[in-house]
Amino acid sequence: MLTGKNIAVTGGAGFIGSHIVEALYKQNNVVVIDNLFTGLEDNVKPFKNDVKFENVSITDAKAIESALKGIDIIFHEGANVQIPRSIENPQFDAETNIIGTINVLEAARKNDISTVVFAASSSVYGNPVEIPIKETHRLMPLSPYAAGKRACEDYMRLYNEMYGIKTVCLRYFNVYGPRQRSDSPYSGVISIFSDKLKRGEKLVVYGDGEQSRDFVNVKDVAQANILAAESGKSGIYNVGTGKEISLNDLIKTMEEIIGKKAEIEYTDERPGDIRRSVADITKIKEELGFEPKISLEEGLRELLDKQ
Numbered sequence: 001m002l003t004g005k006n007i008a009v010t011g012g013a014g015f016i017g018s019h020i021v022e023a024l025y026k027q028n029n030v031v032v033i034d035n036l037f038t039g040l041e042d043n044v045k046p047f048k049n050d051v052k053f054e055n056v057s058i059t060d061a062k063a064i065e066s067a068l069k070g071i072d073i074i075f076h077e078g079a080n081v082q083i084p085r086s087i088e089n090p091q092f093d094a095e096t097n098i099i100g101t102i103n104v105l106e107a108a109r110k111n112d113i114s115t116v117v118f119a120a121s122s123s124v125y126g127n128p129v130e131i132p133i134k135e136t137h138r139l140m141p142l143s144p145y146a147a148g149k150r151a152c153e154d155y156m157r158l159y160n161e162m163y164g165i166k167t168v169c170l171r172y173f174n175v176y177g178p179r180q181r182s183d184s185p186y187s188g189v190i191s192i193f194s195d196k197l198k199r200g201e202k203l204v205v206y207g208d209g210e211q212s213r214d215f216v217n218v219k220d221v222a223q224a225n226i227l228a229a230e231s232g233k234s235g236i237y238n239v240g241t242g243k244e245i246s247l248n249d250l251i252k253t254m255e256e257i258i259g260k261k262a263e264i265e266y267t268d269e270r271p272g273d274i275r276r277s278v279a280d281i282t283k284i285k286e287e288l289g290f291e292p293k294i295s296l297e298e299g300l301r302e303l304l305d306k307q
């Protein structure tokens with residue numbers, strides 16, 4: 001358990017960042033750094049009196065350096081998270097995700113910060129050639145977003161090697177849970193489906209629905225971050241459940257929970273969509289003691305208000 005630390009969470013008003021804040025604010029001094037690009041102040045409202053909020057962009061090197069003074073540990077979640085936007089505007093994506101990350105690392109170096117835990121992504125693997133995907137799987141980013149995440153992993157390793165900062169890259173698979181936005185067609189599929197089911201609207205599936213994903217609950221992801229910070233280790237770890245589920249089976253599970261059939265429209269596959277994805281989580285289990293605790297059914301029940 002982390003206690004009595006000065007902690008900064010970039011992107012702390014976002015979906016995953018706000019869960020890291022929630023898991024830590026009672027025992028630590030937490031600063032949220034977020035320019036509210038996709039994050040919402042409401043996400044940190046319940047803890048607003050107990051955390052410090054800095055409306056700062058990670059692209060502003062000076063402001064970041066000063067916001068991170070006195071910090072022991074950084075959880076770096078702030079990023080452009082929209083892959084289509086990274087294709088339309090790769091400069092914007094690189095400015096936020098690559099330069100923003102360099103700014104965070106430089107601020108860590110100048111402020112003698114011991115640990116940076118970075119939100120990396122399973123998107124660095126591209127279309128997997130071996131399933132389940134191990135950390136040693138070849139990397140083949142298929143978007144500027146994924147290329148940027150890969151570059152940032154190298155910066156994390158370099159800042160460990162050059163300056164001794166502990167850096168951990170957590171390659172998240174498909175994260176889902178409360179506070180995930182559902183307002184874009186590229187949002188997490190679980191947040192879109194659960195909102196549509198609650199409103200009685202039809203679900204749109206791209207392709208035949210047999211594509212699979214590894215859905216990991218955001219509360220488990222927050223725990224993986226804490227374990228990474230506590231470990232004193234540096235390195236790269238997959239964060240998933242090791243369980244693969246197709247979209248068709250996901251929908252079936254949701255139907256069982258709400259007790260009725262969903263209306264489904266199957267439409268064309270989206271270009272670039274990956275067919276199968278599932279993490280091998282042996283490394284994070286063995287080295288960090290990570291164990292996903294929330295089953296998909298339990299997580300879906302919470303989202304669908306059927307606990």
Ligand SMILES: NC(=O)c1ccc[n+]([C@@H]2O[C@H](COP(=O)([O-])OP(=O)(O)OC[C@H]3O[C@@H](n4cnc5c(N)ncnc54)[C@H](O)[C@@H]3O)[C@@H](O)[C@H]2O)c1
Pocket residue numbers: 010011012013014015016017033034035036037038039040056057058059076077078079080081096100119120121122171172173174175176188
């Ligand atoms: N959700 C997933 O399944 C998933 C999978 C792999 C990796 N990730 C990574 O996890 C991290 C968190 O993603 P999320 O799903 O919570 O999305 P999110 O959009 O809710 O969180 C990103 C946060 O970063 C903030 N941000 C954006 N630009 C910023 C800037 N210039 N300065 C400061 N803050 C800025 C946003 O306002 C937002 O609060 C991201 O780095 C993302 O790439 C997420």
